Amino acid sequence: MGSCDTCLVRNRAICSALDGEEVQLLNAIGRRKALAAGDPLIWEGDDSLLVANVIEGMLKLTNSTEDGREQIVGVVYPSDFIGRPFGARANHSVTALTDARVCIFARSDFDRFAADHPALEHKLLERTLTELDRTRSWMLLLARKSAEEKVATFLLDMSARLVDSTCTTPHHGPLDEFELPFSRQQIGDILGVTIETVSRQMTRLKRDGVLDLPTRRSVRILDRLALEAMAG
Amino acid sequence: MGSCDTCLVRNRAICSALDGEEVQLLNAIGRRKALAAGDPLIWEGDDSLLVANVIEGMLKLTNSTEDGREQIVGVVYPSDFIGRPFGARANHSVTALTDARVCIFARSDFDRFAADHPALEHKLLERTLTELDRTRSWMLLLARKSAEEKVATFLLDMSARLVDSTCTTPHHGPLDEFELPFSRQQIGDILGVTIETVSRQMTRLKRDGVLDLPTRRSVRILDRLALEAMAG
DNA sequence: CGCCTAATTGATTCTTATCAATATTCGTGG
DNA sequence: CCACGAATATTGATAAGAATCAATTAGGCG
Numbered sequence: 001m002g003s004c005d006t007c008l009v010r011n012r013a014i015c016s017a018l019d020g021e022e023v024q025l026l027n028a029i030g031r032r033k034a035l036a037a038g039d040p041l042i043w044e045g046d047d048s049l050l051v052a053n054v055i056e057g058m059l060k061l062t063n064s065t066e067d068g069r070e071q072i073v074g075v076v077y078p079s080d081f082i083g084r085p086f087g088a089r090a091n092h093s094v095t096a097l098t099d100a101r102v103c104i105f106a107r108s109d110f111d112r113f114a115a116d117h118p119a120l121e122h123k124l125l126e127r128t129l130t131e132l133d134r135t136r137s138w139m140l141l142l143a144r145k146s147a148e149e150k151v152a153t154f155l156l157d158m159s160a161r162l163v164d165s166t167c168t169t170p171h172h173g174p175l176d177e178f179e180l181p182f183s184r185q186q187i188g189d190i191l192g193v194t195i196e197t198v199s200r201q202m203t204r205l206k207r208d209g210v211l212d213l214p215t216r217r218s219v220r221i222l223d224r225l226a227l228e229a230m231a232g
Numbered sequence: 233m234g235s236c237d238t239c240l241v242r243n244r245a246i247c248s249a250l251d252g253e254e255v256q257l258l259n260a261i262g263r264r265k266a267l268a269a270g271d272p273l274i275w276e277g278d279d280s281l282l283v284a285n286v287i288e289g290m291l292k293l294t295n296s297t298e299d300g301r302e303q304i305v306g307v308v309y310p311s312d313f314i315g316r317p318f319g320a321r322a323n324h325s326v327t328a329l330t331d332a333r334v335c336i337f338a339r340s341d342f343d344r345f346a347a348d349h350p351a352l353e354h355k356l357l358e359r360t361l362t363e364l365d366r367t368r369s370w371m372l373l374l375a376r377k378s379a380e381e382k383v384a385t386f387l388l389d390m391s392a393r394l395v396d397s398t399c400t401t402p403h404h405g406p407l408d409e410f411e412l413p414f415s416r417q418q419i420g421d422i423l424g425v426t427i428e429t430v431s432r433q434m435t436r437l438k439r440d441g442v443l444d445l446p447t448r449r450s451v452r453i454l455d456r457l458a459l460e461a462m463a464g
Numbered sequence: 465c466g467c468c469t470a471a472t473t474g475a476t477t478c479t480t481a482t483c484a485a486t487a488t489t490c491g492t493g494g
Numbered sequence: 495c496c497a498c499g500a501a502t503a504t505t506g507a508t509a510a511g512a513a514t515c516a517a518t519t520a521g522g523c524g
Contacts, residue, residue, distance in 0.1 A: 467522100467524085468521100468522090468523090468524100469520105469523105470520085470521075470522095471518105471519080471521090472517105472518080472519070472520080473516100473517085473518075474515105474516085474517080474518095475514105475515085475516085476513100476514080476516100477512105477513080477514070477515090478511105478512090478513075478514085479510105479512085479513085480509105480512100481508100481509085481510075481511085482507100482508080482509075482510085483507085483508080483509095484505105484506085484508100485504105485505085485506080485507100486504080486505075486506095487502100487503080487504065487505085488501105488502080488503070488504080489500105489501085489502070489503085490499105490500090490501080490502090491498105491500090491501095492497100492498090492499090492500105493496105493497095493498090493499105494496090494497085494498095
């Protein structure tokens with residue numbers, strides 16, 4: 001209980017770079033932590049004191065202006081890495097979107113351990129490069145796309161991303177039916193638009209027969225080609 | 233000529249992680265390349281065939297929509313690293329903004345070399361983490377800030393960033409007078425607004441006595457506090 | 465069943481894009 | 495050195511898109 005042996009993400013997280021003995025060592029410096037939806041883990045601007053791996057659940061990374069406008073700058077899923085190693089400052093807040101479990105390390109402990117384990121750093125580098133690419137691609141959406149394009153892109157992105165978590169179906173490729181893990185407000189915070197704009201775009205997609213929205217949180221894509229055309 | 237010994241960025245680029253002998257080896261697999269302003273180096277979507285270090289000049293990283301809208305997702309300066317190691321695909325285009333010199337490596341050569349030199353990978357990891365933080369912070373600006381806030385933030389950012397390159401003045405801290413390395417169009421592409429909007433905001437800042445704009449490319453900050461207040 | 469929150473819908477305003485017309489700067493060649 | 499042309503920037507008028515403000519409406523949960 002609570003050891004790496006039984007860890008759900010043992011084979012996908014950066015720990016997969018380590019052999020049995022090394023995992024023991026890492027296990028010794030980390031500990032599990034449970035978060036309820038809404039719980040904060042890291043505050044923007046604070047000293048960077050901890051890093052973590054997501055075991056279960058989803059968390060958001062946010063930046064805010066002084067007057068309270070918030071932007072979700074990233075969402076992390078199981079096996080993803082959280083925090084800022086090798087740096088003094090946390091540049092964004094991290095908050096649980098759902099109930100979640102994470103495996104946390106004091107940053108100084110982790111930094112030391114990483115320095116001794118190049119394979120771990122290599123995994124972390126690959127992940128960070130991928131995340132940087134993903135983030136940069138998202139900038140195009142935030143800066144240049146219309147609300148319609150944003151919502152269409154978001155839905156396609158979710159449809160592709162949520163595949164991993166549904167191991168029930170043997171079929172691969174993007175899902176045409178899924179549950180949104182976000183509220184309308186959170187979708188707005190991700191896309192950089194207001195909740196009303198998200199709502200209007202969703203309604204319009206439904207009216208035009210591109211989607212069906214059986215419940216608030218569920219989406220069924222009826223016309224994927226149309227949705228892709230709208231995504232710009 | 234063209235060797236690492238005489239390299240301008242030898243002590244700042246990721247190569248600084250290497251000792252003399254290792255630098256020799258790296259030198260053997262890299263070569264210099266000169267770019268004129270406007271020259272492309274990497275195309276978005278192409279196979280990732282090369283990575284590089286910037287020796288001199290500035291380059292832009294861009295993503296584009298199919299219908300031609302372009303967003304600058306990053307700007308790289310001397311000593312910065314370019315390209316996507318350990319990945320098959322280049323996710324953004326890289327184009328010289330000024331005449332530039334870079335030190336390029338075949339990606340496969342670089343990947344192999346990096347795998348054997350953990351200290352190099354560590355430097356690259358630190359850089360990538362910093363760049364990811366910077367990029368995420370920029371998302372808040374793109375998604376949530378008004379045109380006025382964007383331009384004010386941009387000018388303050390330039391004022392802080394351009395310090396390094398002017399070694400003439402012994403004083404430290406942000407510059408109150410500097411030359412913009414970007415055209416209005418490029419500023420628009422960075423901020424996610426049109427050239428007209430950039431122009432109008434600049435004119436307004438000048439009219440309000442916050443700035444002086446002696447030439448198109450030069451800026452003198454007259455009231456830094458006001459500018460900071462506007463940056464949001 | 466009723467309450468509280470989340471979401472939708474409508475009316476209006478504000479911001480910024482777009483379209484269009486100068487104006488300025490810079491480089492080049494006479 | 496000046497004149498010309500091309501590229502760059504500014505300025506103005508208008509329109510489109512999304513935010514804001516304001517009611518409702520629907521869902522979820524005790």
